[in-house]
Amino acid sequence: MHRPKTWLLLFVLLIAACAQVQDKINPYYFDILITIGINIVLGVSLNLVNGYTGQFSLGHAGFMAVGAYAAAAASIGITFTYFDAPSANAILAYLADPDQMLFFIVRPLAWLIHFGIWAFLAIMNAILFIHNEVVSHLQLLPRIPQFVGALCYGGGIAALAGFAVGVPSLRLKGDYLAIVTLGFGEIIRVVIQNTEAVGGSRGLSIPSRETGLFGTYLAVALTVYVVVLLVHSTYGRGFLTVRDDEIAAEAMGINTTKYKVIAFVVAAFFAGVAGGLYAHFKQFIHPEGFGFLRSVDIVVIVILGGMGNTPGVILAAILLTILPEGLRALAGWDVLPMSVREIVQNRMILYSLLLIGLMLTRPQGLFSGGGKITKWLKGRASA
Amino acid sequence: MTPLLEVDRCTVQFGGLKAVAEMNLSIRQGELVGLIGPNGAGKTTAFNLITGVYQPTEGDIRFEGRSVVGRRPYQITARGIARTFQNIRLFASLTVFDNVRAACNMHLRHGISHALWRGVAFTREEREVEEMAEELLAIFHLDHLRDVECTGLPYGDQRRLEIVRALATRPKLLLLDEPAAGMNPTEKVELMRLIQFTQEKFKLAVLLVEHDMRVVMSICERIAVLDYGVKIAEGTPEEIRNDRRVIEAYLGE
Numbered sequence: 244m245h246r247p248k249t250w251l252l253l254f255v256l257l258i259a260a261c262a263q264v265q266d267k268i269n270p271y272y273f274d275i276l277i278t279i280g281i282n283i284v285l286g287v288s289l290n291l292v293n294g295y296t297g298q299f300s301l302g303h304a305g306f307m308a309v310g311a312y313a314a315a316a317a318s319i320g321i322t323f324t325y326f327d328a329p330s331a332n333a334i335l336a337y338l339a340d341p342d343q344m345l346f347f348i349v350r351p352l353a354w355l356i357h358f359g360i361w362a363f364l365a366i367m368n369a370i371l372f373i374h375n376e377v378v379s380h381l382q383l384l385p386r387i388p389q390f391v392g393a394l395c396y397g398g399g400i401a402a403l404a405g406f407a408v409g410v411p412s413l414r415l416k417g418d419y420l421a422i423v424t425l426g427f428g429e430i431i432r433v434v435i436q437n438t439e440a441v442g443g444s445r446g447l448s449i450p451s452r453e454t455g456l457f458g459t460y461l462a463v464a465l466t467v468y469v470v471v472l473l474v475h476s477t478y479g480r481g482f483l484t485v486r487d488d489e490i491a492a493e494a495m496g497i498n499t500t501k502y503k504v505i506a507f508v509v510a511a512f513f514a515g516v517a518g519g520l521y522a523h524f525k526q527f528i529h530p531e532g533f534g535f536l537r538s539v540d541i542v543v544i545v546i547l548g549g550m551g552n553t554p555g556v557i558l559a560a561i562l563l564t565i566l567p568e569g570l571r572a573l574a575g576w577d578v579l580p581m582s583v584r585e586i587v588q589n590r591m592i593l594y595s596l597l598l599i600g601l602m603l604t605r606p607q608g609l610f611s612g613g614g615k616i617t618k619w620l621k622g623r624a625s626a
Numbered sequence: 627m628t629p630l631l632e633v634d635r636c637t638v639q640f641g642g643l644k645a646v647a648e649m650n651l652s653i654r655q656g657e658l659v660g661l662i663g664p665n666g667a668g669k670t671t672a673f674n675l676i677t678g679v680y681q682p683t684e685g686d687i688r689f690e691g692r693s694v695v696g697r698r699p700y701q702i703t704a705r706g707i708a709r710t711f712q713n714i715r716l717f718a719s720l721t722v723f724d725n726v727r728a729a730c731n732m733h734l735r736h737g738i739s740h741a742l743w744r745g746v747a748f749t750r751e752e753r754e755v756e757e758m759a760e761e762l763l764a765i766f767h768l769d770h771l772r773d774v775e776c777t778g779l780p781y782g783d784q785r786r787l788e789i790v791r792a793l794a795t796r797p798k799l800l801l802l803d804e805p806a807a808g809m810n811p812t813e814k815v816e817l818m819r820l821i822q823f824t825q826e827k828f829k830l831a832v833l834l835v836e837h838d839m840r841v842v843m844s845i846c847e848r849i850a851v852l853d854y855g856v857k858i859a860e861g862t863p864e865e866i867r868n869d870r871r872v873i874e875a876y877l878g879e
Contacts, residue, residue, distance in 0.1 A: 468742075469742060472742055472744065473742065476748070477741075478731065478740070479741055480724060480728040483717065483720060484717050484728045486719070487719050488715045488717060490711075491715035493698065493699035494677060494700075494715075494792075495731070495732070496700050496703035496732030497732065505738065
């Protein structure tokens with residue numbers, strides 16, 4: 244019998260000790276360390292969907308955006324004004340106007356449409372009400388609980404978004420799901436861009452820098468703990484069966500839709516937390532920062548680490564965060580001849596070439612399963 | 627007494643093709659029934675119909691007196707119908723042991739919070755699942771292979787593992803789709819013995835699709851014959867062996 248909770252506690256104590264030297268670290272390395280942590284959270288959580296459950300999601304940056312903005316709004320104290328019914332009435336008036344050509348078609352539908360708009364606005368207002376309540380209560384808390392609350396709130400809202408996107412779209416398979424999640428990510432970006440209350444396309448500044456080593460690596464520890472323990476249990480084996488063979492899984496009494504939605508919601512939650520950490524670290528967030536390319540970056544981490552291989556994904560997150568910085572350092576190293584340094588200066592080209600090379604030589608992922616670390620972790624996690 | 631499974635005038639139509647036409651079939655508790663017919667007669671379609679993969683165009687299917695039409699496959703499995711697949715569908719990335727444990731998922735009393743907290747209840751339940759899986763594997767002589775990746779098993783072992791996995795859902799009715807395909811004669815004899823043994827031990831009803839007539843004739847109490855989606859005969863092995871229409875369907879006039 245192994246004790247995952249004890250390991251978690253030991254790890255948390257370890258990072259608490261390491262975080263004591265936080266102020267003595269060079270800010271550049273500090274930046275890299277935090278970015279690594281955030282990328283691990285993103286990669287490991289996406290791995291639950293793309294790797295273990297076998298559903299190809301391209302919308303992880305969208306959930307990160309939701310989390311980042313929700314957490315930022317919570318800690319700054321941004322509240323929203325409610326949607327008003329008159330805007331629904333105006334649409335109804337337009338639809339019911341006899342001067343409109345479509346009057347005869349539209350009038351029977353008008354009440355239905357009106358009800359739909361009303362119901363939509365009512366739900367939105369309910370969400371806004373909850374948001375405003377949570378935010379105003381969080382404002383009363385001292386600094387650290389407020390930050391923790393903001394992170395949880397960001398994760399929660401992202402999980403809610405994950406549920407809303409997951410339920411209709413997880414009926415789709417493969418490429419289709421990828422496109423829907425991609426579309427969702429773009430919708431989120433555009434919605435944020437047009438929401439003046441959170442700065443719109445000007446971006447949003449967060450006055451205080453709350454994210455530190457301890458907070459980031461606590462999130463890392465919790466993400467890894469949740470994902471690994473979920474997958475290594477009889478309950479969580481359902482995720483793997485969905486990936487391997489959906490028809491056989493259903494025939495064995497496994498509700499595949501439920502498992503896909505759970506994977507999606509859990510992954511979205513941690514993406515939201517990562518977004519919150521990011522917002523309170525960079526102190527400035529911008530909708531363009533959570534675009535399609537961001538999602539692809541996370542997918543690359545998962546694929547490079549090996550689908551469904553948590554230690555691999557962690558290593559890939561570290562490697563892919565350090566690599567561009569390492570190349571930058573290499574370009575500035577004056578021992579090298581000028582010609583080499585000029586090549587290395589185009590580090591993004593070199594970075595993509597490295598990725599292509601890695602995919603050609605290790606398509607199953609850099610650190611694919613069966614290795615010692617994987618076996619060790621499995622041994623720890625299984626009951 | 628109402629039969630365990632009742633297929634009541636079921637039709638499945640794909641475009642202009644009636645894969646199964648007005649099929650009637652009933653299986654009583656603890657009965658071993660064979661379903662045979664030439665290639666393309668609709669045997670696997672009938673299986674997909676009963677397990678909810680296809681929906682009947684017409685007709686009704688009742689299990690323990692309640693209709694299962696319109697239910698999703700996992701819900702039908704939860705009622706107590708388990709199946710194996712003609713083209714083996716094991717969970718390829720899992721080990722033999724994990725394949726069986728995965729099928730125990732449905733009966734878990736504890737959910738996500740227990741998997742994360744790992745308290746006493748979780749450990750106890752995990753142990754129950756392990757014991758059950760080990761017991762089943764032992765019955766089918768697969769226990770020495772428990773940590774092998776299932777794709778590495780020989781064909782016959784994969785078929786037996788499919789049966790074990792289906793049994794792990796604790797069914798009342800087991801549907802076996804060509805369990806003896808690809809086995810050698812000795813393995814077939816062993817398999818027949820195992821099917822009869824598990825049927826008695828777990829008090830199962832079994833519906834068996836099989837091409838090997840020796841297997842079917844020797845263990846089935848009753849046999850139904852399909853041809854072009856129509857049930858052309860039903861009776862004891864003796865009756866079927868001498869039925870003129872069955873001989874015609876297989877050999878032509």
